[in-house]
Each structure stands twice: as C-alpha cells, then as structure tokens.
Amino acid sequence: MKTIVLLFLLAASIATSHGIEHGIDYNIYPLRMKSGSGGHYINGITCSSWRLGVEAHNIIEWKTIPQECEGYVGNYVLGVEYRQDSKAVNREAYFYARSLDLIKDGKNIWVFDVDETTLSNLPYYANHGFGVEPYNSTAFNEWVGLGIAPALPESQKLYHKLLSLGIKIVFLTGRLESQRDITVKNLKDAGYSTWEKLIVKDATKYKGKTAVTYKSSERKKLEEEGYRIIGNIGDQWSDILGTNTGNRTFKLPDPLYYIA
Numbered sequence: 041m042k043t044i045v046l047l048f049l050l051a052a053s054i055a056t057s058h059g060i061e062h063g064i065d066y067n068i069y070p071l072r073m074k075s076g077s078g079g080h081y082i083n084g085i086t087c088s089s090w091r092l093g094v095e096a097h098n099i100i101e102w103k104t105i106p107q108e109c110e111g112y113v114g115n116y117v118l119g120v121e122y123r124q125d126s127k128a129v130n131r132e133a134y135f136y137a138r139s140l141d142l143i144k145d146g147k148n149i150w151v152f153d154v155d156e157t158t159l160s161n162l163p164y165y166a167n168h169g170f171g172v173e174p175y176n177s178t179a180f181n182e183w184v185g186l187g188i189a190p191a192l193p194e195s196q197k198l199y200h201k202l203l204s205l206g207i208k209i210v211f212l213t214g215r216l217e218s219q220r221d222i223t224v225k226n227l228k229d230a231g232y233s234t235w236e237k238l239i240v241k242d243a244t245k246y247k248g249k250t251a252v253t254y255k256s257s258e259r260k261k262l263e264e265e266g267y268r269i270i271g272n273i274g275d276q277w278s279d280i281l282g283t284n285t286g287n288r289t290f291k292l293p294d295p296l297y298y299i300a
C-alpha cells in the first residue's frame with residue numbers, strides 16, 4: 041500500500057512538473073531518434089532531416105536519394121503525409137489567389153509545372169527504388185510515353201479553383217516538344233480539361249541550359265506577351281527560382297529527385 045501511495049504521489053508530481061495544467065497537456069515529448077519510419081541514420085542525420093534539408097533547398101544538386109532512405113521515402117510518398125503536405129501547399133495557394141482583387145482582362149495566369157506538380161510519376165518511381173536508382177532517361181521517357189500518369193489530387197483541386205476565379209492556367213514543363221502530344225492526352229485523361237498554354241522544352245534551343253534558365257526565359261516571354269503571372273507552383277526549386285517567377289511561388293514536396 042505504501043508503495044502504491046508513493047507511486048501515485050510520484051506520478052502526480054511528474055504530471056505537474058511536466059505541465060499538465062487545467063487539463064491541457066503541455067508536455068514536450070522526448071524525441072526518439074532512430075525510431076519509426078524516419079529513423080535511419082545517414083551520415084549522422086535521419087532520413088526525415090534529409091528530406092527537410094531537401095525541401096528547404098539546403099541540400100542541393102543530389103543525384104539520388106540516400107540508399108538508407110528508400111523505405112522512408114517510399115512510405116512518405118505512398119502514405120498520407122505526402123498528400124497532407126501537398127494539401128497544405130495547394131490550400132495556401134488558393135487562399136492567396138482568392139484574396140486578390142484581380143483585373144478581369146483575361147491576362148491573369150498561374151504557372152504549373154507538370155511532373156510531380158500536375159501529374160504524378162509515382163507508379164514509375166515505385167518500380168525504381170523511389171529515387172535510389174540513378175535517373176534513367178530511356179526508362180523514364182518510356183513511362184512518359186505511356187501517357188498514363190495520374191493527377192496529383194490536391195494540385196488538381198487548386199487547378200479547378202483557380203479556373204473558377206478566372207485565372208488561366210499555363211503548364212510549363214521540362215518535357216520535350218516530342219512529348220507534347222502524349223502530354224496533352226495524359227493531361228486531358230487525368231482530368232485537366234483546359235489551359236491557356238502548354239509550354240514544352242525546345243531541346244535544341246535550351247541544350248545544356250539549366251531548368252532555371254529555361255523556365256525563367258519562357259516566363260519572361262509570357263510577361264512580354266502581356267500576361268501577369270499571379271502564381272507559380274512546382275515541385276522543384278528550379279521551377280520557382282530565377283527571373284520572372286511570378287507574384288508568389290509555391291513549392292510542392294518532392295523527395296524523389298532533384299533538377300537544377
């Protein structure tokens with residue numbers, strides 16, 4: 041009995057000292073390193089820290105995801121977190137768009153990247169180690185050629201909401217001119233019914249140029265044509281860095297690959 045009373049008093053004192061006040065729990069739970077899906081160490085950091093570094097653009101120019109993080113990245117992109125993270129970005133983009141008092145002259149556009157922004161290549165990456173395997177352009181282009189990439193649902197919601205606000209959509213993608221027709225078919229099949237422009241890359245003109253250079257140059261042309269880039273959304277930093285980036289940019293999560 042004495043032991044039980046002592047334990048009760050001990051528990052009560054711990055509860056008080058750890059901040060349970062008025063029924064609200066202010067506990068800061070101790071971090072449990074190495075536990076859970078984010079727990080594998082790579083060079084002294086966890087896979088979740090690696091992903092944060094990637095999303096914040098502190099870790100750049102990486103070629104493949106760390107081998108140790110295949111399971112972590114796979115779980116992330118196939119699980120609820122990727123969807124939630126995407127939702128948080130798209131929701132914020134919509135809140136921003138609807139707050140604007142736009143001139144209704146048909147010149148307001150929103151720039152969408154395609155891969156991992158509008159269409160998802162997860163069916164491909166699930167078969168290729170979630171970014172562990174080095175990029176294989178032949179295999180990836182074969183997949184693109186099938187034209188069956190599904191829509192990213194949270195991005196698609198934003199797409200519809202922007203259209204309903206009277207903002208036109210411009211797709212700006214690193215996909216090549218030779219992939220235009222299959223991309224048009226894929227977009228339509230995936231539920232993207234209308235757009236102002238689909239800009240694909242001229243492989244000759246932009247040979248050896250970075251995505252930042254290519255996309256900046258194409259956005260500049262849009263502005264020279266009189267369009268106002270109200271917003272710009274992509275999964276790569278190269279979608280939203282450079283010049284003529286638009287009034288606001290939004291970065292979607294993508295721990296699968298990096299494009300400079």
Ligand SMILES: [Mg+2]
Nearest residue numbers: 153155156275
């Ligand atoms: Mg992309």
